[in-house]
Amino acid sequence: MPHFEFVKSSHSSGDGECVEVARNLPHTIALRDSKNPAGAIVTVGPRAWRAFPAHLARRR
Template sequence: MDMTGAQWRKSSRSGSNGGSCVEVADNLPGVVGVRDSKDPTGPVLTFTPRAWRAFVAHARRP
């Protein structure tokens, strides 16, 4: 998947200590990318926007 032009933002749940951080790019049409901020040139998981919304909704459940 070509993620050229992706604008990455750090998860609001990531700590400020430089540890485990997840970045999300949701500015590209039809795809949401997720990567490890410590490895910005490494692999990217991709989701459809619908699948990403479902994942986030489920993760937010108590």
């Protein structure tokens, strides 16, 4: 398994709704729930990662 260096998202709320992101490996962005660091890790490529905030903005 790759070694991901997770950091808490600056957009995470203060009420425990936190996402951690790792961008230390080339061509891979990893996400996990900070409340469950041993749980599932979702990985996406840079193109999908760039599309994510645009998708969220359209849903507002």
